[in-house]
Amino acid sequence: DPKIIQKPKYLVAVTGSEKILICEQYLGHNAMYWYRQSAKKPLEFMFSYSYQKLMDNQTASSRFQPQSSKKNHLDLQITALKPDDSATYFCASSQDWGVSYEQYFGPGTRLTVL
């Protein structure tokens, strides 16, 4: 059974709209992350959370807002979508906060903005 669930797998949106990407992990982990992978850039860190608290935000735009309603959930709301937001968004988690803990990645949500 998949331990990190991301929904939907594929998402098509129009410019200017808003979408929410869902991430749930069933590994019992306390830290969660969002990364983005686009055609132009390698895997790029976006956010990190530990015990539902925002630890770091490396996105330049406030259009990207993570939301953690439960310890094992970290959704990503994206508003005012632009074609440049087209990418695969990966959720990840680790047992705890700390550099020695391995980060496990979910299967990703591929977002296409038209």
Add this chain to the structure above:
Amino acid sequence: GDSVTQTEGLVTLTEGLPVMLNCTYQSTYSPFLFWYVQHLNEAPKLLLKSFTDNKRPEHQGFHATLHKSSSSFHLQKSSAQLSDSALYYCALRATGGNNKLTFGQGTVLSVIP
């Protein structure tokens, strides 16, 4: 800031030949180094990790030695297999930093018969 530089682009090898993918890094703090492998349409998966200088972790026939003196963590395998074809990322996490993974640009390894 932290950065990772990998062998650029596409590496094409004939099955059975040795694999070497280069990775060098810059970091203010003493980092953990990782190799992740991503097969087509799948999630990145951890292949190797290291923190200790001159230690050589191995997994699935792959190995990499962290050399802090040269800031390198090259990935090697003695004999490439068709199933090794994938995108490989070298990444670091800095001990004094914010726990994020900083990835290199990725190297596509294509193994042909």
